[in-house]
Amino acid sequence: MNGIFAVEKPYGVSSNKFLQQINNIFTNSTIFGADLAELRKRKLAGYGKNSARGLKKANKAKVKMGHGGTLDPLASGVLVIGVGQGTKRLQGYLGGSTKLYDTEALLGAATTTGDSEGEVICRTEVDHITKEMCLQTAKKFVGELIQTPPLFSALKMNGKPLYEYAREGKPLPMEIKPRTVQIYSLEVEESDLLSSDHDYKLKESVIDEDGTPLESKLSENLLLQSDKLHFSKQFMELAFQEDFRTDVDPPHLIKDISVQPLKAPLLHFTAKVSSGTYIRSLVSDFGKALSSSAYMVKLIRRKQGEWDLDSNCFTLKDFQENEEIWGPVLKKVFEHGDEINVLEEMKRSREKFVQSEHQEQPVQTSEERPEETSEANFEATGKTDEKLAA
Template identity: 40%
Template sequence: MPKAPSSLPVSALFGVAKPSGPTSMSVLDTLKPLIASSRLFVAEKELKKEKGKTRKAKHVKYAVKIGQGGTLDPLADGVLVVGIGKATKKLGEFLDCVKEYHTTCLLGCETDTYDSEGAQVRVAPWRHVTRESVEEALKDFRGELMQSPPIFSALKMDGKPLYEYARKGIPLPRPIEKRKVTVHELELIEWKDSDHGYRYPEKKFTEEQKKAVESALRSVEQAVEVKDEPEQEAPSPQPPTAFILRMKVSGGTYVRSIVHDLGHAVGSAAHVVTLTRTRQGRFALEPTEDTDRGCVPWEAIQEATKDVGEKDDDGWTRWEREVIDKLEIVEDR
């Protein structure tokens, strides 16, 4: 059984195994009342006052800081690094650290968000794509790359989000600035072929929406055309090919862009249907190094929000024990 810190309360970092579905902010909102009512993070005298929180207008202001070191979109699951107290000042280092992901790619369709949460922008042939052709194409995606963020991202150009240009057909004032990123490792770890249950999003771009994207891009790119490329072969009831990639990348890398661009590289289209961050710095879903730290299971957090449960002989509940086992103390408070 992990030993609790000798001096309480503490400022600390720990990883949470975020599930697919909730936003990163909602994960923090779920954690806040638990953190604010635990002697692990809040002084006993503060707990006795207002159970770690004070009321101001209609909002609850907690007596302890909490933040996260790198947002995961609702679709994504995996490692979310959380900082408590003075440890929130250390969260910036996790934005630029090396991260590892597993992602499932579905061929034959690209979407506005580059993942299954978006709408179909266009479809393309996929039956000609083999495992060998994908592995050959991956060679061009390793090492240092200049990567273009998606036009439907929230990044701003002249004060306006890129997605606004794309949706309204406003010409881009200049090309989207590319970012230098590093793909340390990239490999195909599973070829699922058609043995899966993934399907294209039901929502589709209208012809008007496609024209808007073309209009936005034509100001900075030549011969831009957004249109479907039907399969030459007769339609088949079998699902399009899917495969899983494992990658180790630098901070700022768009995993979805790698999948999107890979689809083009093999003469097709592709989007992300699952995305798992398996590692963020020294926090990992499956620790492999002596310096690695695991992640608190989401089930333990959810369970505690309904009923914190009984305390053990040392006065700790299950979720607190899980955190004690995984935390990294930054500075005593």
């Protein structure tokens, strides 16, 4: 079988490791048995029938599979997967699909990675931030936006991770090239905006070997502070016409880390963006635009292209069920694509499977049934007499 489908990647696992989990399930199922048999046959033919190496390669054959866009381990949500010939269609998802993200962030601190995995760079005042400021700030990013990839990303220079340059305080061999992305919408969730009633604890400072908070050194690292804040082309044009202010006051740094509360105000928004957009960078820039700082604590990819987490997306739990349940649904998705409502089809398939299992159970004859005890006969007779008396 060949095609494209979407599955919900859970929090805490890398995209590649999760892909391997799905691959192992598919490879060990009978659903892909014919495809794997043909693949093994071709591998044997390539090495010759008597080749021990060919036999070893054939036995290790797995379902051909790839994904259409990485999700960090801290992120969850839609992961588009191509199987067999479907892998050839993944390029369109890697470079040309629209994505919808649900994001939560904490205001008042910045980290080296832009999320809760990194080390604290600085802590900033948040008392001046109002809900109206957040709502107005969101509008400044909607449209065509210049964005610099995070310093702590998958990018490397001269074979060395950018993270190491930052920690060592060394200059980069070359400038990180900014990219143009599209922010189609950015909607702030007002119900929990600036709330401290959440489960996220503000990251604690890391104490360096000499006994000083690491953030004191990191905050002086020009490499970590070099990102220029950009607003969208559309906002800048409007600001020029209406004579809006576009500069931003610098944040007020908190030097005494004991002043910072354990709970920080929450920023929660949904963003519809183009491929290549770094949500961590968007969160960081949002904090800067508020004359403060921010780092991401939660990210859910709710949509990618035509695939929607709430309708046509499988879960890992689905594939851990009997293959007679998920196999027919996956085949439908391969044939008809995103128009198949996976949630509804999986429900129907489960019901059908349970019915077939029930029908296949042997019916006991009177000779096979165990004799009832005298106590059971008495209870049954008593109930019958009660009905007759009524």
